Amino acid sequence: MKFSGLLSRTNHEPPGVTGVARVDRRTGDLLRRLGPGDVAVLDHVDLDRRTAEALVGAEVVGVVNASPSISGRFPNLGPELLVAAGVPLVDGVGTGVLRELKDGEKVRLHAGAVYVGDREVARGVEQTAESVADAMIEAKAGMAAQLEAFSANTIEFLRRERALLLDGIGVPEVYVPLRGRQVLVVAGGPRHAADELRGLRKYVREHRPVLVGVEAGADTLHAAGYRPDIIVGDPDGIGTEALRAASEVVVPAQTDGHAPGLERIQDLGIGAVTFPASGNAEDLALLLLDAHGAALVVTVGLRAGLREFLDRGNSGSTPSTFLTRLKLGGKLVDGEAVAALHRSRVSFGAVSLLVLSAVVAMGAALAVSGVGQVYVDMAVDVFRSGFDWLKGFFS
Template sequence: MAPVSPLFRRDRATGDDAPGVTGPARVDARTKNLTKRLTVGDVAIIDHADLDRVSAEALARCQPAAVLNAARSTTGRYPNLGPQILLDAGIPLVDDLGPSVMAVREGQPVRVDGGAVHVGGQLLAEGSVQDAATIEANTAEARAGLGDQMEAFATNTMEYLRQERDLLLDGVGVPEVRTEIDGRHVLIVVRGYHYQEDLAMLRSYIREYRPLLVGVDGGADAIMEAGLQPDMIVGDMDSVSDRALSSGAEIVVHAYRDRRAPGLQRVEELGVEHVVFPATGTSEDVAMLLCDDKGAELIVAVGTHDTLVEFLDKGRSGMASTFLTRLRVGGKLIDAKGVSRLYRTRISGWQLFLLALAGVFALVVALAFTTFGQTLFGLSGAWWDDVVNAVRSLLGIAPDAPTT
């Protein structure tokens, strides 16, 4: 979809016709929390440096009137994809508005005119409107700095390896769980890149192999949205619903190395059985390490990270744990994105048409050898002769003379 031009709507605060877009504010420094309550026509106010692809796609699905970012949507650290996704969706993005914009009250009418943000008829903040030219320039600048990022990644990887050497090499610190994993296929679902497409593509695999279903935080809700039941939920519990936590799945709370776990209190208040897994790194990596240590035969990953840009989306610390975890899991890990793309391109519409045509031909041949089919073809031939003679009569063409 092409970018939209500024709209003109009646300002809800003043009742006057005013340039720009107007809508109720939805404010949250954490984009994934904001999208849970963001609806069509709202003005999303975020504080998200280097707006990543997953967050931008979640915002675009909500169709806000505009997205206002207190931070820079592209800092130059790496060529992130978020701003381009919003541009393609026709959603205005105003960047680098500063911390004052985060003080807007939830639900307060906000008017956005170019890079200017007005609240209660007063100018609150001014930022930079992102368009094709600015996004291209920011992306080019970010690509130029990739070398520095890769050097920092190498340093951070060594630090992570030093901290988690025993866990990565010997599985020290992996908790005991009641779920039987040994010898089974495991499907780990993260609410990330193309997770819905991947889950849809894997339905036949799930029916045939009945893998253990592991949801990483909000991935548990993605499993339930697909009509399935999670067997285990792993994460810091910041983006998973109470419904999923109470579904009967085993709960593994991801904690920091000092055993601090922000999500532990919530789980305890719900009164659900759980274990704590202290480890550095991301929750999706913790889930993979757990399943690998407990003897999973195969790990299929849905919505996880595997490309350079996706690794960079996680930040340098997330990159290190993700990279080393995949080295640790090795040949057990299969990424569902590759499988779904392969299946999408194996059968074309033209091939399906030829297959259907072959089926019809086979049916006709089979009917030709039955009494019913021969009678049907005879009646069809007589009907066709009647149609041809009727058309000839209308056109004044004499019917064919009988042959002797």
């Protein structure tokens, strides 16, 4: 009986998902080390959308969070995105997991528990679509307090970065011509940004905008077959091929002048300029474009609704994001709106089909009336000329 039971267990895989643990208290450092098949083990209160997008983009098979992914302070977007992507999220297991698990160790997640072999090393709550939805409803009650904190942080940021925001002092010079030109800025996670970028192919082909990649957005541009004109962001989080393809690289720096990732740029032999400011890379990119006179800035992957502002928690980037968008005003346009406008235009195929139908009908009428083949040939020549003109117009 015992022998039979042993055979039964060894012939079946244990339940749950299995992967290689990648452990780090610092979320940014962890994201740079993740790859397909990994289980991300982190300590991140109120998991935000940007982090969740990076986790999904890295193709992790599971996420273990030592802290609550939804604390209830505000309705953050990360857990919802992870669950929708089918990535198991084991939540609130406690900080002990960061000591118990070794980086590179094989782990298994099942029913809210974390196992190494047959040993349970941590237990929390496995989030589902229903549990996340319930938590988000409760979290909306915390929005009023977050808005008050947001207002105070905005005033403080304006005092600290007034010269940059109002007068453009500290914005570095770039060699790519920007004044009076349209610009396409790509940021955000690789999946949804790539989808939006595909919808803008007609816009890019027609208007030839300056292409700006912000951090992971640079890789998205490069993967889509475009060469970034300018890259803004920490080079440590950007692929080598995209960095080498760019005409210019702008590296955000701390106010003391230290620029993370600058050593990598130097090792690659790529020229770069630094941008000392306390805002995030997205906001610095927008301020750079505004200071150098861009006429229109179309964005991909930059969301700035109320939930997105609050989703950044208490980070100093929230006031920066709000004030930056106020500064750019009407020249800032969401890429989805631009794509929708281009989709609504009459397509080349539809117009050419209409012209072809008219020519065929006219040719048939002429043939029946006995006017002669000469006129039919003339109609065909007219169609061909019109077809070439339409092709040039829509290309």
